[in-house]
Amino acid sequence: MVDPAGLRAAVDAAVVHLKSRQHADGWWKGELATNVTMDAEDMLLRHVLDIVVPADQERSARWIRSQQNADGSWADFPGGPGTLSTTVEAWVALRLAGDPEDAAHMVAAAEWVRGHGGLERARVFTHMWLSLVGLWKWDDCPTLPPEMMFLPSWAPLNIYNWGCWARQTIVPLTIVSAKRPVVPVSFDAEPLRTHARPERFGPLWSIAGIFQRLDVGVRLFGKLPANPLRKLAMRQAAEWILARQEADGGWGGIQPPWVYSVLALWQMGYSLDHPAIKAALAGLDTFFVEVPDGPEGPMRWLEACQSPVWDTGLSLAALLESGVAPDDPAVLKAADWLLAEQVTADGDWQVQRPDLPSAGWSFEFQNDVYPDTDDTAEMILALRGVDHPDKARLRAALDAAITWTAGMQSKDGGWGAFDADNGHELATKLPFCDFGNVIDPPSADVTAHVVEMLAVEGRADSTECRRGVAWLLAHQEADGSWFGRWGANHLYGTGAAVPALVEAGLPTDHAAIRAAVAWLEEHQNADGGWGEDLRSYHDKAWVGRGASTPSQTAWALLALLAAGEDGPQGSNLVVERGIGYLLDTQRPDGGWDEELYTGTGFPGYFYIGYEMYRQVFPMWALGRYARRRGLS
Structure with a gap:
């Protein structure tokens, strides 16, 4: 059984560590290894x-x-x-x-x-x-x-x-x-x-x-x-x-x-x-x-890329999930930096959506041409929890971003990252295209993040959200998991899809949720954590299998918590063992180590080690678990 005092101490240490890494201007940026x-x-x-x-x-x-x-x-x-x-x-x-x-x-x-x-x-x-x-x-x-x-x-x-x-x-x-x-x-x-x-x-x-x-x-x-x-x-x-x-x-x-x-x-x-x-x-x-x-x-x-917007949005969400006050100076500084990073310039995405006003967020310090729906959904989810002194400014930014993100939905009901309706398979057949993904069709992880955002914003009954839910249900794998396009791999996709579907109104006893829970339980490692080797993208024998990592363990726990699997204190040993893994592997300074890559650029070809993943996601999972235990 998880010790409440130890849990709270771990969350507090993680908060202190994350705050210590914030730049004076309000942003976070970890190294991005390839x-x-x-x-x-x-x-x-x-x-x-x-x-x-x-x-x-x-x-x-x-x-x-x-x-x-x-x-x-x-x-x-x-x-x-x-x-x-x-x-x-x-x-x-x-x-x-x-x-x-x-x-x-x-x-x-x-x-x-x-x-x-x-x-x-x-x-x-x-x-x-x-x-x-x-x-x-x-x-x-x-x-x-x-x-x-x-x-x-x-x-x-x-x-x-x-x-x-x-x-x-x-x-x-x-x-x-x-x-x-x-x-x-x-x-x-x-x-x-x-x-x-x-x-x-x-x-x-x-x-x-x-x-x-x-x-x-x-x-x-x-x-x-x-x-x-x-x-x-x-x-x-x-x-x-x-x-x-x-x-x-x-x-x-x-x-x-x-x-x-x-x-x-x-x-x-x-x-x-x-x-x-x-x-x-x-x-x-x-x-x-x-x-x-x-x-x-x-x-x-x-670095192949730099990810300050992504890292800052995730860090802000993890702080708020861990009980940091919504008007804490670190929170407000991050919010102000993110608000200034909102993209209002024109971009290539307008070829498919010419009448849609620009209002998304991109991944990097400087990228006004290619905002993406994934970053934007996560920025909305983070910023909406901030008690900003200029509430009208914050609300206007969020409303504009929601409109932009909803408007980027593809015809099949899902969301790609950068463009709508960008699934033209013919391009993949050219002799030049032997290096992986050259198109941007909807993916489960991006669609899930957008669905979750719409539902949290009170739009679960909107046409866009309902179509997104239908897309996710139609794209669940036969084993109960979801494929992860931008993170490794089925643990990432499942960790995104389950919270989104539950937030959108799917009951926790729905067959899709139960199948996902069963898949997660089946793939827990002996040490209590979860891991999935990147070889799972081209070798199905690796799906859900690999050495435990803090970030992938956190994704599994966030899905299980959304599905209601924590139950009364200590009643679910799968969740308790997962929380125990994160507590046992936390460093004295409040951070975690993670040498393995858990991010994806091109499935099967190009992978990413996000330094911040090992910090924000374990903290997020522990913080959410602590809140559900009334310890925030």
Whole structure:
């Protein structure tokens, strides 16, 4: 049985710890870790642009070396298996930094690459980066014709059929793949090659096979002498890029479009002294995390993105859930910062919703073009609990945000993150698209967050909320869980869906809720916690299985508490053991450790370690449990 005094002390310690991490301006931001492709590609970018700073390059190289697996490979997440493209890019980056190919760690990496298909089987993005430095042929890369800029928004494969992250990447790559620049390196990639024959095209009658053959024709067209139409297309692409550059110099606040936009503008004749490129490179430099005490000396690694809005909204909600007063200075400071971050500018989402007034929140410090429904729903849920001195201002901001979020509902009743009705599967069939998610269809976790927000705001009976509930019920997995698009994985989806459905009026004895509860109980670990390995995205044997983590345990507990599973004091051993796990793993300073990644960028391909998840979600779960025990 959980000791009430110990529980309250744990919550109080977590509150003190979280408050101590708040910035003077009111926000929180944890580190956002991914994999070494960020660092490898940054090193390649600086080589191509001839802006290498040797000391910086060596600090990045030390980081890459420190992340190598014992078998010679590099993984996409801690504890995960090696990944071919990640290992190829790491090997090339280290050769760029001067590591000899006969060094033991380089030999091991090359052997691993050859044993897993070789350079020939790496992903398209890897082949493009290697083409930039002469280690692969542009002729062997899929083409992205700039002329696609002329396709109207109603036409198949127009740029707005792609998810915003893919759209922002593809537009600059149309310029890069048309210009096909090469800045050679002083070494070759022979140790990585198997000389295997290219994979055969798909059947002629298949969509993939048709696109593969069309790609050959498009490639031949691209070799014709430059014509006025292509020049106009590239100029239009460059103008599109410049129109979407953010105040911090980046694009969408994420690495891929940022670096490809720099390369595209450079290829269009913009000098490195041009204000757009200067701002981009200066902004990118702010994404480095310095590690002063690495095993070989100082290191640095590059964040793929930064998440202050997300982190601040979650931190604010966790504080309020833990009994912090709604007019506490830390709460008010966070609320004021978030209110100032509300996006009122136009964005690409208006292609599908042209008459919808902008009022959402985005993920990053500077991203006015791509607010998202997930951040916005969570900001509303957090801010509505604040006792703000300017109540009219707060209410107006929330009402506008609710209208925007509800208006972003897709036709099928669910919500995607950045766009409405962005589920055009045809885009995924192009030869270019071998790196995961390139579209933004509705997902269970985002839909659940919006449904919960609407219900808490008294709109459970609205058409939008009822359709969202129906979408969630229709997308429950056969085992009772929900798939997690933006978090790992079924624990995240289920942890979002159950509280939303209950808040929206579904009784706790509903079959969908009981099935979810049974699934959670079945997947509790022996230590009382929950964990799900990221391999569950492509290997169903891992669904609901993995080493316990504080954040995933908290998601499971939030679902169980919403389903009424705490019951009378100590009556539910599953919940009690879960709470016990969080209490037992809390550090003396009130925080938690979590080395494993529990965030998702592209399921099956790209994963995220959110530093703040290990703090806010356990605190949230303990705080909610304490409130239900009357201890707040």
